[in-house]
Each structure stands twice: as structure tokens, then as C-alpha cells.
Amino acid sequence: MTGRRFMPDQEQALSEKDYWLKDFRCPLCGCVFQTIRLKARALTVVKREPDFFVQYRGNLPWVYEVAVCPNCAYACEQRIWKDLVIVDRDGLRKALDSVRPPDLRSFTSERTMEMGLTSFCLALITYPFCSARYYERANLALRAGYLARGYRERIEGGSEASELEFKKLAHEFFLKSYELEQIEETRFGVSGIMYIIGELYRQLGDYRQAVNWFSKVVHEKKCRPQILRLARDQWELAREQYKAEKASE
Ligand SMILES: [Zn+2]
The missing domain is CATH 1.10.10 (Arc Repressor Mutant, subunit A)
Structure with missing residues (x-):
């Protein structure tokens, strides 16, 4: 990944004391799995910005925010995992099959920031087939944008392209939420x-x-x-x- 190296003083590998393993059961395929959940004390705030973005030193919380089923790629934020209800199972299965990353099992262990971004993309595909309102979809896109920005600000030569795409989505969904919900x-x-x-x-x-x-x-x-x-x-x-x-x- 030429030009996308971490700045050495801000790189920090995930340490065992920074997380615990949380149990999940996939509502789409029934698979039972564990995935990393960061502890609040593993997060060090560097700055806060007017769009509620928070920059951290070391671990970025959004990298692990979306849990991904290692069997079928169903993806949902950990905090609303139990609230989301699937409304179109066949549609969701087809949509996830068409984008399924080859290394799905690795999403349950330590992730790169790129994998964090992929987990958000999988959740953005999952939510429209579920009970998620525009408000949840907007929040999801906003946080995906935060991860892209947190990532970009800490690497050399990071691009704004994916951050911008997520912002446009968040904007569109917040407008719809404001008008309809x-x-x-x-x-x-x-x-x-x-x-x-x-x-x-x-x-x-x-x-x-x-x-x-x-x-x-x-x-x-x-x-x-x-x-x-x-x-x-x-x-x-x-x-x-x-x-x-x-x-x-
Ligand atoms: Zn599954």
C-alpha cells in the first residue's frame, strides 16, 4: 500500500487488555460467533470537531463497531444488533452473496482500518433489507465517514474520496429522516x-x-x-x- 503508511508515532497494535470478546448470534443464518469489542479505556481522545467527529490516538472505535457474521456477511453495529429485524431475508442473502469478501472469518479478530471500512459497507448493504430507519442508516454512514477521516488524518497520502461518499450518503439519509420520520x-x-x-x-x-x-x-x-x-x-x-x-x- 504505497503512500498509505501509518505515521510511526501514532501506530498502535491492539493489546489484549484493550478489548473483550462478545458473543453474537446471526439473525440471518444462525451462526454463533465472537467478535472484538473495544473497552472505553482503550480509547484516548485527541480532539472533537463541530460535526461530532472525535479523533483518537491509537485505537479508532469505529474499526470494530460493526460486527460481521463470519458465515454469511450479515453486518450490523454492535449497539443495535439485537434491535434490527430482517424484513426481506431472500433479498438480503442475495445482496450479501454478491459482495461477500473472501476472508470473512478474519473480521472476527484484529482488523485493519480498511477492514473496518469494509464492515461499514456490508452494514450499509444489510440495513435496507431490515427494519433500520433512515435515521439509523444516516448514523451508520456518518460513522463510516468518521472512520475514513480518522484513518486519512493519520496516514500519509490518505484520500478524501471515501470520506466524501459516506458524507453524501449521511446527508441524503438525514434529510429523508427529517422529512419522513x-x-x-x-x-x-x-x-x-x-x-x-x-x-x-x-x-x-x-x-x-x-x-x-x-x-x-x-x-x-x-x-x-x-x-x-x-x-x-x-x-x-x-x-x-x-x-x-x-x-x-
Ligand atoms: Zn450469518
């Missing part, structure tokens, strides 16, 4: 979802839409205080970016 009770809440839509518009270069959405967030009656602070800052930034873009036309 009951989102009051979600972890993001209505104001959080409106805010992340604005921030993704900004990161994707549509500053006018970003300004519109941040303005909506600031005027939202039930806006959470943390979201209100972030939205004010990013609103200001998006306005400056919009003006600069207009001036250069």
Missing part, C-alpha cells in the same frame, strides 16, 4: 438532525443551504443548548464562506 426521541433530536444536515451541507460546499439550515436551528424552539452554541458558530462560518465564494465569482 418521527425523530423527537432520537439521540440527536430534531435540532441535532437539523444541525448536522446544515453542517454536512457546509462540508459538501453548499454554503447557502448551510446558512439556511443553521438559521432554522437557531430559531428552533426546543433547540438543545449544546446544539444552539454549535449552530451559532457554524452559521457565522458558513456566512463567511458564502460571502467569500460570492466575492470570487
Whole structure:
């Protein structure tokens, strides 16, 4: 992998004290397996960014977040494994068969970051055949983008291409979730979802839409205080970016 080497001072092999093995039963094929679950203390935060991205030193949590069945490639985030219900078993089997990685069994042990990204891609294929709402699919794509970014910032010559693709997906799914779903009770809440839509518009270069959405967030009656602070800052930034873009036309 020329040009994609880890920076030596940030490389860290997974140590046995950093994880435990969690039991899973695949809802698609019935296979019982164990997979790595990182302990919270194995994670060292370096910085937090306005789109809720957190950079870590050493282990990146997203690498192991998606558990993958070693028999059929069914993939789902560990935290919602028991909640997801398959609604089209034949469709899901066919979809997974067509993309099945040859080394499936290795996903249950120590993973490279590339394998982490592949596990997210498998989950993105799995979710549409299950009960996952656009909100869960959006979160999945957002976190896949975090992994791509966490990876890119720590390697020499990492590309932005896959990060951008995941961001576009997250943006599309959050918009659909906002328009079509009951989102009051979600972890993001209505104001959080409106805010992340604005921030993704900004990161994707549509500053006018970003300004519109941040303005909506600031005027939202039930806006959470943390979201209100972030939205004010990013609103200001998006306005400056919009003006600069207009001036250069
Ligand atoms: Zn399976």
C-alpha cells in the first residue's frame, strides 16, 4: 500500500487488555460467533470537531463497531444488533452473496482500518433489507465517514474520496429522516438532525443551504443548548464562506 503508511508515532497494535470478546448470534443464518469489542479505556481522545467527529490516538472505535457474521456477511453495529429485524431475508442473502469478501472469518479478530471500512459497507448493504430507519442508516454512514477521516488524518497520502461518499450518503439519509420520520426521541433530536444536515451541507460546499439550515436551528424552539452554541458558530462560518465564494465569482 504505497503512500498509505501509518505515521510511526501514532501506530498502535491492539493489546489484549484493550478489548473483550462478545458473543453474537446471526439473525440471518444462525451462526454463533465472537467478535472484538473495544473497552472505553482503550480509547484516548485527541480532539472533537463541530460535526461530532472525535479523533483518537491509537485505537479508532469505529474499526470494530460493526460486527460481521463470519458465515454469511450479515453486518450490523454492535449497539443495535439485537434491535434490527430482517424484513426481506431472500433479498438480503442475495445482496450479501454478491459482495461477500473472501476472508470473512478474519473480521472476527484484529482488523485493519480498511477492514473496518469494509464492515461499514456490508452494514450499509444489510440495513435496507431490515427494519433500520433512515435515521439509523444516516448514523451508520456518518460513522463510516468518521472512520475514513480518522484513518486519512493519520496516514500519509490518505484520500478524501471515501470520506466524501459516506458524507453524501449521511446527508441524503438525514434529510429523508427529517422529512419522513418521527425523530423527537432520537439521540440527536430534531435540532441535532437539523444541525448536522446544515453542517454536512457546509462540508459538501453548499454554503447557502448551510446558512439556511443553521438559521432554522437557531430559531428552533426546543433547540438543545449544546446544539444552539454549535449552530451559532457554524452559521457565522458558513456566512463567511458564502460571502467569500460570492466575492470570487
Ligand atoms: Zn450469518
